Amino acid sequence: MKRRLAIVGAALAAAAASALVYAQPASAAVGLHISGRNIVEANGQTFIMRGVNHPHVWYTSQTSSFANVKALGANTVRVVLGSGKRWGPSTDIPNVISLCKANKLICVLEVHDTTGYGEDGAAATLDEAVNYWISQKSNLVGQESYIAINIGNEPIGNNNPAQWTAATAAAIQKMRSNGFQHLLMVDAPNWGQDWQNVMRDTGQTVLDADTQHNTVLSIHMYAVYNTAQKVIDYLDAIQAKGWPLVIGEFGWQFSASEVDHETILAQAQARGLGYIGWSWSGNTDPILDMATGFNPAQLTTWGQRIFNGANGIKATAKEASVYSGVITSPSASVSVSPSRSVSPSVSVSPSRSASSSPPPAGRTCTAAYSIVGQWPGGFQGDVKVTAGSSAISGWTVTWTFANGQAITQSWNAAITSSGSAVTARNVSYNGGLGAGASTNFGFLGSWNGSANAVPALSCSAS
Template identity: 85%
Template sequence: MKKRRIAILGAALVAVAASILVYAQPASAAVGLHISGRNIVEANGQNFIMRGVNHPHVWYTGQTSSFANIKALGANTVRVVLGSGKRWGPSNDVPQVIQLCKTNRMICVLEVHDTTGYGEDGAAATLDEAVNYWISQKANLVGQENYVVINIGNEPIGNNNPGQWTAATVAAIQKLRSNGFEHLIMVDAPNWGQDWQNVMRDNGQTVLNADTQHNTVLSIHMYAVYNTAAKVIDYLDRIQAAGWPLVIGEFGWQFNSNEVDHETILAQAQARGLGYLGWSWSGNTDPILDMATNFNPAQLTTWGQRIFNGTNGIKATAKEATIFSGNPPPSSASPSPSRSSASPSPSPSRSSASPSPSSGTKGCTAAYSIVGQWPGGFQADVKVTAGTAAITGWTVTWTFANGQTITQAWSATITSSGSAVTARNVSYNGTLGAGASTNFGFLGSWNGTNTAPAVSCTAS
């Protein structure tokens, strides 16, 4: 349930293992946020229960007001979508993201989204590649252990060979620790996060034991696999019986009878003291999962009203982290010399130009990619990147060579004249800083051949 629909296998859950060892995780050194038993606690020992939502930052880097809007609705945590550069990003604005979280008095869960569905999605990054991204950001993360949780990689394994999750996750945790990271680590389940084959449920102890600092929390994502109260409760019961720390890192809502039983999730999370982070604030391919229409907090959807204002929702149950009590949070550490405190610049591998705020060239480039294809249909993503000066609007054009047609689009206004296509920014993603990027996408139809066209971009 990301920038595109994820097909959930209609398979029954695998039979439960005969027994699960009960695990009592020792408390780690109180560097910052850490695990004590099944709970997340702050450095002062105060329990912290996440109550928040996911924000798709990497695709909408200009939507920085979302942090204040999410906080104003009561959240104490925001899970921020970042890109490692393998598929999205790279997100080189980590110091700015952390400061937005701290300014708005929310704990920051940072996640690399490029790993989504590895093994099934050919474009996905490995967990090891995600760890390399975190290592590249180490200078921006060290010292932020009170405020930042590192969610190594989003939904890191798809439905093909989910058993690889255990070894890959163990290696990722150990690599982070060997490189000096002391943060609370969050790890997502396989099966696109839903663990319907119970790999995380049956191997969680191996993963938790791999952390020399005993400071890892498991994360389950609950969508259509968890469409009854019985399925939700059974999964949570088994994790609780094992004594493992868990958060519900993503979940949607029951907009039809086959979808996730969000009412049970909310009630069970509150009863068990589990953190939850709903998907997502705005900007979804399928807008039914948006909480705010067009990122506007004054236009909460049914889902938005429910998760923020309903029974067991964020406003009723969230408690702000005590780290923010009394004094305003300190500023983030200054970015390393290779990073700018302004809008992110393209890495050398993406642009040979050196951005200059005073003498940059106003322009933009666009990159077209096919992210999914099936008989008669496909999904495409177009990444728009500003040149070496800020822009206030963009227009992308291309010509289909094989008779393709567009059936649905998001994050751009698209018009067609025969095979010629024009895409223009919408209100919330036209303004880009020098080197900054945004994405739009669409669904289309094809027959015979689906060649990716050459695209051009003009800026205003």
């Protein structure tokens, strides 16, 4: 599982003032690729990862996790795989990719066996990880719009972290010489935390090793980054060089010595950086679980924060345009055709919304209903509840389905149905809203495939 390093007092040196800014050339637009500091899709749309890590190799039966993290707002899932050196081998990549595509998630696939190489004697080398990817190449080619390959998790420990540069460059070159055109992700040394600044100082060598200029660096932030200044200093140093970066793992500050997740979330949003939190469930250190027992109805403190809090996943994630078929810009939205069909979703309908009638005086709320997506026999809905001009302590939303729809699963609300009439009430953590503040709840439903009208909503507050 995830090793959290408590390296007390490890300071990150500031980037040298004379450092040159590196402008990574744009790569050929096969699928997900790098343009400048950004990850973009084949159509040029910027894609910012907002997701979670899922420990798939140890919990292969927990396939509902893909739908559950999507329902909570994620646009990305980083999937833990094994090469067979320590875990696995993971031979179910086609099913993993299918689950990601069915739930409209971008998949970051990673080999976990490399964790802590040089310090952990059981760890695999990056070269061994590349051999695993080569063995799976037939399952990966053609999926460049939907997946990124994270070559090896935290591939170097704290012993001789300087070996990271040559080993990572060689791994990238071997991937390219074997015909991979995917977006590649490479983790930092020092168990991913780069507290000795090897990646910060030699990242250009690694990026230059990619003949397709399609590699993104990944920093893992745990106890090394336990103050706002340490987080900011590291992100400043990478940004000053113009390098693409994602925060591929991070936890939360459950004690003063742990990572300052509030700063990570705020800085990632301000800088347009992707982030992928650790982890959905199943940790041997369960304080890092976002959901207890893989149950989305039992979000932990960490789960509530990363999904539902400020700068969190629900508030900031945007679905990849390869699924929605829409390019967004500040001034226009242009429809395009996805490069490949998505199964099992036969068609994707644009989100439709309907707001409730003007609320009565006093404590009030409004509610807006959206169809996030639909497929034959099923659909996903979302309702946004917004307090009026005064704070509220609770809310109830009601509506009546007109076309025989029925709710089959829900989250962030207690939902009951009587025939076509539906009542949704707040749960313990999202009833209290300040004036003008909002919260969302969602559900999966069934429909008859011919009509799925948006119902009129009524919202009452207490």
